[in-house]
Amino acid sequence: MDNRAVILARALDLFAARGYDAVGVQEIVEAAGVTKPTLYHYFGSKRGLLDVLLQAHFERLIEQVEKAAIYQGDLTLTLEKVMKAYSAFAKTDGDFYRMQLGMYFAPPESESFKAVYHYHEQQYAIMERVFVQAVVNHGNMRGRQQRYAISFLGMINNYLSLWLNGYLEMSDKLIYDALHQFMHGIFS
């Protein structure tokens, strides 16, 4: 692993554990076993380092979500695939998912929020497209696609956030139950 990759890895560890603002450049280079000029050579600035980090990991996430979010007539199936895509990604890249989630809920004027905002818009757009397409088979959903995309992604992030903090298991059964509730409510 070259220095560039080591810096990225250690920065992710630290940002995920204590947050972007709370971690200094000095601390990152110490954890990576290099000095500051090395970091600034590769990334230009602390913010540049963050941008590269986000770009690399979000690319993988969004690629996998895109692949899962292809509606082919069975809405439940598509939503289940999407949930499993998120769950699988979070399991292989938990630190990143934790960091990224924290940044999305950071104040709107903060560096953190501005850096991740764009990627969340993308995810939201992907899910809204699914619900728009599904209206063909579920006409009663018309006009509510936007709200459904919002609450679907919100539900996923809610469960993943609790899983990341150790409050529940991210089993296939949980995914099934959560999705079933999303589709049919709590009484069935």
Place this chain on the structure above:
Amino acid sequence: MDNRAVILARALDLFAARGYDAVGVQEIVEAAGVTKPTLYHYFGSKRGLLDVLLQAHFERLIEQVEKAAIYQGDLTLTLEKVMKAYSAFAKTDGDFYRMQLGMYFAPPESESFKAVYHYHEQQYAIMERVFVQAVVNHGNMRGRQQRYAISFLGMINNYLSLWLNGYLEMSDKLIYDALHQFMHGIFS
């Protein structure tokens, strides 16, 4: 408004806009028109200031949620009251709600998260109690009370967070629709 109150108000503004870590003590006292010893006289430390801030506002929130979360046989009614309590609180204290939400999604090792963690446990306990009591009338919910409390509060925070960022209106109709989906799913 005495200096103590001014400091609290300006600190809330700044924390809500840019986050606890990103705002310095110097900046707070400048915004409040006082000097550092004044702040340290009243609050002892930056963290002490945050604790007082959280205590004061969460006390109001939890009091109102407690009042709404009294189950008397009609689950839908109780949940609607709780949603309206949250919505009303967020509308009168939006900056605080934004700040507090951001802190809850901050990394687990961060000062921010540690400071708000306790208050969220309280809210979660209140809602779980509601679902446990409702099992008397809805036996099929048995064993899922914990997950319901989680997803109910998650849904509320999801909508409030989107409202705080200007993505939707927090109308009575939205509350009704969201609750209806929570209870009966997306197909009805």
Place this chain on the structure above:
DNA sequence: AAAGTTCTATACCGAGTGGTATAGTGATGG
């Protein structure tokens, strides 16, 4: 072998960090 390029360390910058020692201030109570 010379020259260019990429990468990394030493040492430093000004500005800002959270926090405090000291010396007052004005109001209150004996």
Place this chain on the structure above:
DNA sequence: CCATCACTATACCACTCGGTATAGAACTTT
């Protein structure tokens, strides 16, 4: 009239912040 008290300003502390000027090492290219 004096002492006490809550409160606040000046000036400072050691330390950390993000970022950089300079120079040398390692490796390619010519």
